Amino acid sequence: MVTIRDIAERAGVSVATVSRTLHAPEAVRPDKRSRVQQAIADLNYAPNAIARQLRKRRHETLIVIVPEIANPFFSGIIQSIENIAHDLGYRVLIGETQDRQDRLDHYADMVLSRAAGGLILLGSLLPSAVTASMADQRAIPFPLVLACERFEGLPCPSVAIDNQAAAALAVRHLWETGCRRIGTIAGPQSNSLGRDRLNGYRKALSDLGVNLECGWMEEGDFSIESGHAAMMRLLGSGGNLDGVFCANDEMAIGALQAIRSSGLTTPGDIALIGFDDLRFGAFATPPLTTIRQPTGELGETAMRMLDALLQGGVVDHRPVLLAHELVERQSTKQRVDN
Amino acid sequence: MVTIRDIAERAGVSVATVSRTLHAPEAVRPDKRSRVQQAIADLNYAPNAIARQLRKRRHETLIVIVPEIANPFFSGIIQSIENIAHDLGYRVLIGETQDRQDRLDHYADMVLSRAAGGLILLGSLLPSAVTASMADQRAIPFPLVLACERFEGLPCPSVAIDNQAAAALAVRHLWETGCRRIGTIAGPQSNSLGRDRLNGYRKALSDLGVNLECGWMEEGDFSIESGHAAMMRLLGSGGNLDGVFCANDEMAIGALQAIRSSGLTTPGDIALIGFDDLRFGAFATPPLTTIRQPTGELGETAMRMLDALLQGGVVDHRPVLLAHELVERQSTKQRVDN
């Protein structure tokens, strides 16, 4: 491996001069500077980032953790994180956990051992180092920002939307467009997203004075397939629904097909509303009405929070809630406005 | 920051003993070992990975580069890469380029500067360090494996399917199910995937003795939206098509909607076949006939190649071609078998 010492030798200068040509070229005289640059080119030298980091104790590498990259919802968030990160001089790497604690801990170890500077967590799992610190009432052991999910009482900055309110909005929309027997395909209840959205559904119904009848609720795991299966169960359970709120778009896409394959139509027989505003939802048959989360803003806010944390600033631990939005397409009946 | 020296001091031993308790506990006497472990727990010590890497010159971090994580096709590949990588003791991070050279080079720099051990490249862009080395007839400057795309004459291991043959298979399938005027929505011609699939289309037509008429071909950029737009152009160009081969599933999903919104049906009026076998394609209306790539095998092969490279082995530079498969669903007419 070619090191700074090899360059120094070949250029007939000291290692300090080489280092300076690299980081403050104006501080070294042009003749030496060009000799050094020549040597660097000749030997194809690239400074060893490991050694430099050891010396500088600064980290330009951040990690964004997602449960699964296959989920297109995360991509918008990640993209905006990356854009901001880039501007702020960081490098972003993405880690996928597949909801496995060991994988997550593996990535957390990178931060614990200073191979990376900080973590943005998009999933519903917490690194065990964080859980442990909570249990011991200690501070969180590294720069951490939470996005999308909510963790009660975790002392770190977080950003999300008000999932419960957004879910309630979706249900109200179904009601306002004429649905009277509104069911739901809920997300996994192990996770705050799933719980909040189900609570929103419940709250909206009770605000509307509707009783949640048995056979109106099924649970999925946010996948297309689970949405399909849950819809089949709803259809079979005699709930006699005319509208269904799905806790995300992927399950709604599965549900859509279940409805059609049962010989029913959307929105004619059963209206459907999803959550997340996936690109694929807009091109489903019929195009899916949904709740849009401000993915760009979500990512940007999270990234700026992490930057503030890394700059040593103290960041407010109260969750930042961003605005959501109803996107009306053809899977719900049209509102009669006037 | 708490270092190994702090632990040594608190436990009343030397740093060597601490290091040994960490990596070869059986080599240190139980009493000291437990004193050290106690000190580690007390001070919440985590060894500095940077320092260790500098000393050990080994890399357990690999980078997988994708053009955009939003593309669900890549997720299957990445997942299998991660599974194998994990078993082999590597840590995988994902970098997204959004087809921008500067981003790609940024990740390549991490390998060049030894912040990571190697690269698996899934996109159509090459790091400039690699292009430069090719131009100078030098060897590629770091462990690199290519998956999915093909680069003529690049001396490094690669794995893919035979895109041209697969595209030809798709076109033949349309023919065999009765289509006689077969158009295509091609991928970007800047990229080998797009080119190979278009060549396959051309070759299949000429093998079938069909003349490619004007108005049968439009180009998209692999996105849903571009597929929609391209299909609208095809419909307007008077090519009078009864079947269309789309160079990927996302464009096919866009095309599907364009056809429907024009009052036509699939496969009745126009049959459609895609490429990649996305999950969303299986749940489209109608479910999409497509070509499946063996994503799992693709990822596994790439990862094993990179491991071999990192182990210092010499790996064959001839591209490894894996088998593809036709997945018949309802967007093409049913074959009359007998």
Place this chain on the structure above:
DNA sequence: TCCATTTTTGTAATCGTTATCATTTCACAT
């Protein structure tokens, strides 16, 4: 008890940078 082995331990060099500080070189005025 004492010597020869075998285990355990500690000291110090090393990895490739950066940064401090002392030293040398330079430009310029006298």
Place this chain on the structure above:
DNA sequence: ATGTGAAATGATAACGATTACAAAAATGGA
């Protein structure tokens, strides 16, 4: 020429781990 201050350079100590190698301690047999 010479003195001065500024600019450029070099030697070297960090950064925090790992690991030869040497030294010390423990073990065991006589």
